[in-house]
Amino acid sequence: xxxxxxxxxxxxxxxxxxxxxRPGSKLPTERALVERLAVPRSAIRRALDTLERDGVVIRHxxxxxxxxxxxxxxxxxxxxxxxxxxxxxxxxLLEPGVAALAARVAxxxxxxxxxxxxAGGGASEDFxxxxxxxxxxxxxIASAAHNGLLMNMFDVLNTARALPVxxxxxxxxSSPERxxxxxxxxxxxxxxxxxxxxxxxxxxxxxxxxxVSDNLLGRH
Amino acid sequence: xxxxxxxxxxxxxxxxxxxxxRPGSKLPTERALVERLAVPRSAIRRALDTLERDGVVIRHxxxxxxxxxxxxxxxxxxxxxxxxxxxxxxxxLLEPGVAALAARVAxxxxxxxxxxxxAGGGASEDFxxxxxxxxxxxxxIASAAHNGLLMNMFDVLNTARALPVxxxxxxxxSSPERxxxxxxxxxxxxxxxxxxxxxxxxxxxxxxxxxVSDNLLGRH
DNA sequence: TGGTTCAATTGGTTCAGATTGGTTCATGGG
DNA sequence: CCCATGAACCAATCTGAACCAATTGAACCA
Numbered sequence: 001x002x003x004x005x006x007x008x009x010x011x012x013x014x015x016x017x018x019x020x021x022r023p024g025s026k027l028p029t030e031r032a033l034v035e036r037l038a039v040p041r042s043a044i045r046r047a048l049d050t051l052e053r054d055g056v057v058i059r060h061x062x063x064x065x066x067x068x069x070x071x072x073x074x075x076x077x078x079x080x081x082x083x084x085x086x087x088x089x090x091x092x093l094l095e096p097g098v099a100a101l102a103a104r105v106a107x108x109x110x111x112x113x114x115x116x117x118x119a120g121g122g123a124s125e126d127f128x129x130x131x132x133x134x135x136x137x138x139x140x141i142a143s144a145a146h147n148g149l150l151m152n153m154f155d156v157l158n159t160a161r162a163l164p165v166x167x168x169x170x171x172x173x174s175s176p177e178r179x180x181x182x183x184x185x186x187x188x189x190x191x192x193x194x195x196x197x198x199x200x201x202x203x204x205x206x207x208x209x210x211x212v213s214d215n216l217l218g219r220h
Numbered sequence: 221x222x223x224x225x226x227x228x229x230x231x232x233x234x235x236x237x238x239x240x241x242r243p244g245s246k247l248p249t250e251r252a253l254v255e256r257l258a259v260p261r262s263a264i265r266r267a268l269d270t271l272e273r274d275g276v277v278i279r280h281x282x283x284x285x286x287x288x289x290x291x292x293x294x295x296x297x298x299x300x301x302x303x304x305x306x307x308x309x310x311x312x313l314l315e316p317g318v319a320a321l322a323a324r325v326a327x328x329x330x331x332x333x334x335x336x337x338x339a340g341g342g343a344s345e346d347f348x349x350x351x352x353x354x355x356x357x358x359x360x361i362a363s364a365a366h367n368g369l370l371m372n373m374f375d376v377l378n379t380a381r382a383l384p385v386x387x388x389x390x391x392x393x394s395s396p397e398r399x400x401x402x403x404x405x406x407x408x409x410x411x412x413x414x415x416x417x418x419x420x421x422x423x424x425x426x427x428x429x430x431x432v433s434d435n436l437l438g439r440h
Numbered sequence: 441t442g443g444t445t446c447a448a449t450t451g452g453t454t455c456a457g458a459t460t461g462g463t464t465c466a467t468g469g470g
Numbered sequence: 471c472c473c474a475t476g477a478a479c480c481a482a483t484c485t486g487a488a489c490c491a492a493t494t495g496a497a498c499c500a
Contacts, residue, residue, distance in 0.1 A: 003245065029450060040485050045452085061451040062493030086369045093317040093370070101313065132240060149302040149310050149380050153373045159242075160369050249460060260475055265462085281461045282483030 004039050005047040012067070026064045027057070084169050087160050088213040092206065095138065099189060099205035100198035102144040110144035111194055118190050122183050127171055130179045135161070137186060141193070173215050185211065224259050225267035232287070243289045247277070302380040304389050308433040310377060312426065315358065319409060319425035320418035322364040330364035331414055338410050342403050347391055350399045357406060361413070393435050405431065
């Protein structure tokens with residue numbers, strides 16, 4: 001399945017869950033979806049073609065694209081993919097403790113690899129670059145805990161993080177200023193690791209993730 | 221194996237782990253890889269040829285090169301054997317926070333299900349029965365946190381717990397007296413959940429798991 | 441009230457130019 | 471002599487923009 005189609009289906013599922021999209025309701029115009037998903041219209045249309053062939057939507061020139069009745073079943077029956085809120089909850093549960101553990105048992109090589117990721121994030125100016133280094137940094141810290149089972153669980157988490165919803169949400173809430181802020185928090189965490197200070201590492205990671213969560217989901 | 225191919229595989233593994241590359245996702249163009257790996261295109265193409273022959277990638281003129289589904293298995297299929305120490309480390313990292321979360325958001329139905337597991341454990345006299353109820357209790361508490369991703373990660377943990385090493389170790393260190401002790405600790409945790417007391421639930425779970433860890437692995 | 445007109449909107453189509461994997465070939469080093 | 475290299479070229483595909491046709495809704499008039 002194409003990535004764009006996946007994104008579209010995710011969008012519909014999300015909308016169906018929060019009531020934005022109901023059977024028969026009109027979904028955004030192709031040109032609006034272009035901006036929203038940041039992909040060319042041809043890709044949007046290709047995805048809509050298959051959705052139409054699958055009977056999920058029906059299109060009318062001059063009117064728009066609409067969800068069919070059948071779509072609800074396909075949407076409801078779909079396995080609910082993980083929401084960003086769930087992901088952040090799990091990260092907040094896991095990563096602070098991981099940071100504390102890493103502060104205790106990280107090797108010099110681990111710290112160097114972590115340092116590279118930190119530097120990479122500080123040097124990136126665009127969203128894509130920073131996001132990539134950010135993921136690598138958090139993974140490198142987990143890896144420094146030297147626990148294979150932990151890495152398996154981290155991969156489950158990262159799989160969820162690769163879902164389209166997560167990407168669009170992050171892109172929407174990202175900004176140069178926020179990235180700078182994140183980088184400072186990253187720096188604090190890495191310094192705590194270098195100082196072999198588990199409490200500071202744990203506290204720093206918790207502060208960082210709470211900040212990310214607030215920015216991503218809105219302060220509660 | 222060629223060095224270029226090794227570099228490419230490393231790139232893919234890393235990308236698959238931090239979520240950059242997923243099954244079906246497009247990887248950099250050959251010309252981009254030339255710059256990234258600083259090797260001639262002929263070498264890139266030679267490496268991609270073998271990757272394609274191995275079924276790791278599929279190529280389309282004018283579209284690009286894409287990861288296949290099979291590629292993921294090759295990448296994350298590494299069944300790292302997990303030691304009981306690793307398992308207990310992860311449990312200590314995760315479950316206290318889960319208990320605190322469950323204390324906040326558990327429904328009455330959750331608490332009833334948890335209560336059944338607790339009662340089952342209290343009524344079991346033999347190792348097998350207690351062990352089964354114990355696993356169910358911990359899982360029920362996690363389930364009360366109402367986070368699907370968390371349950372996925374718990375399943376990873378339980379998979380590791382199903383390894384033979386774990387079973388023999390637990391059987392060797394189990395005794396009626398210890399089971400009674402665990403049951404008391406379980407009771408404290410469940411009472412904290414019923415009282416909606418996150419701090420007590422977290423502390424109780426931590427104490428319990430530290431106790432289990434000490435019994436299992438020997439006091440450090 | 442009822443009908444007409446017209447500009448804006450929206451899905452559908454076309455096309456030139458850029459991208460991308462595949463191929464060929466002159467060059468030069470081993 | 472062999473073969474890797476890099477550049478040019480090829481064919482399939484994608485992309486962005488313009489344009490087309492169906493529809494809508496507001497403004498306007500009798």
